[in-house]
Amino acid sequence: MLFNKEYYSKAFEYLLESTTYLIIGGILAVVFGLLILEYHTIWSDNWTVLITVIGWIALFKGILLLVFPKSFNRFKYLFKSKGFINFLTVFIILFGCLFIYFGFFSY
Template identity: 30%
Template sequence: MDKSRFLSKVLGIYLIIVSLAMFANLQQFTIYVQELLKDAPLMLVTGFWTLIIGLLMVVSHNVWQWNWRLLITLIGWIILLKGASMIFYPHYVDRATLVFMQDTNIAYSAAGFELILGIILCYLGFKRSRKVKSVDQKSRNGNKS
């Protein structure tokens, strides 16, 4: 399987699940995030894991072509930068996160954006490519290539 399709499927499913959970439990999410922000060592560990995931994505998928694969590359870079900022500037991340979570309009808008992005990524990851489709049609017709 193509790395781009694999990452598109994983990121798409993740974004759909997280955005639907935010729509369903925004108040509880806000409480959890506020508690997480009070635990500096856990925030540091979260920053390291976020940085590692971002690095893995950037190193394995750094495609700068003007097509849908660029979206995955940009998401990887955003994850990498978020992880680095959580390590270098934890207090800035704390304040930005609180502002984001306490304004329900911003939080619901972000959840809606993530839901749409997740649906798009799932579509791109799970749709059949034309090449595979044409090979399947040839095999059904009994033609060998």
């Protein structure tokens, strides 16, 4: 995403148009959300609560994808703008760096 924004922009648009990919993505999101919540439902006042929140977001997103797969076509305009792809790239890198820090250096 960092070096080939046009490719990923088109790929995201294609994924949002294909109902099959949306349903498979919904099933995977529900499965991974439930797995995270089954093994890591910790509501504490430190950074580990982020994992529980990610589990709930994945479960909610998966349910929405399975119940309303075509409603996600509304988000196609976001992926056409280069600003959103840049934001998404920076967000993913920062989120990864945050978990690298918490996983390896915070203890």
